Amino acid sequence: MVIYLKKLSVLVFDFWPNWFSAEPLLRQTTIMATVAPVNPKPFLQELTGKPVFVRLKWGLEYKGYLVSTDSYMNLQLANTEEFEDGKSNGALGEVFIRCNNVLYIREAPADT
Incomplete structure (x- = not known):
């Protein structure tokens, strides 16, 4: 079975690197989603x-x-x-x- 993955770019609120900050950082990250293969x-x-x-x-x-x-x-x-x-x-x-x-x-x- 072959599974293809597609990269999706999303914006994520994150508290890293300053764990004690009240303001989250906005960062862009990539997630993988499955896509049905097409010949x-x-x-x-x-x-x-x-x-x-x-x-x-x-x-x-x-x-x-x-x-x-x-x-x-x-x-x-x-x-x-x-x-x-x-x-x-x-x-x-x-x-x-x-x-x-x-x-x-x-x-x-x-x-x-």
Whole structure:
């Protein structure tokens, strides 16, 4: 059995290092949470023809219809719109995204 762990960053109130202080320190810590594993190739095949959101490592996000993927998991999108900081930068049409730029891909609701 394989269990994947995902790091979550949370803020924690702490009284360390001064145990006698009345004011707690605010510190950031990382906790681990379990995540169900997903095989990426069948996942991408299921998304083909559906509207998707693709977020790049650099913060840009693209919404479009997933036309195809290849063996490297490069993505081809149609009717694509680019978003930066949640604001639309306009329609781009057909887009090819190289796999090493992708942070995540998720299915988009059909009506958005």
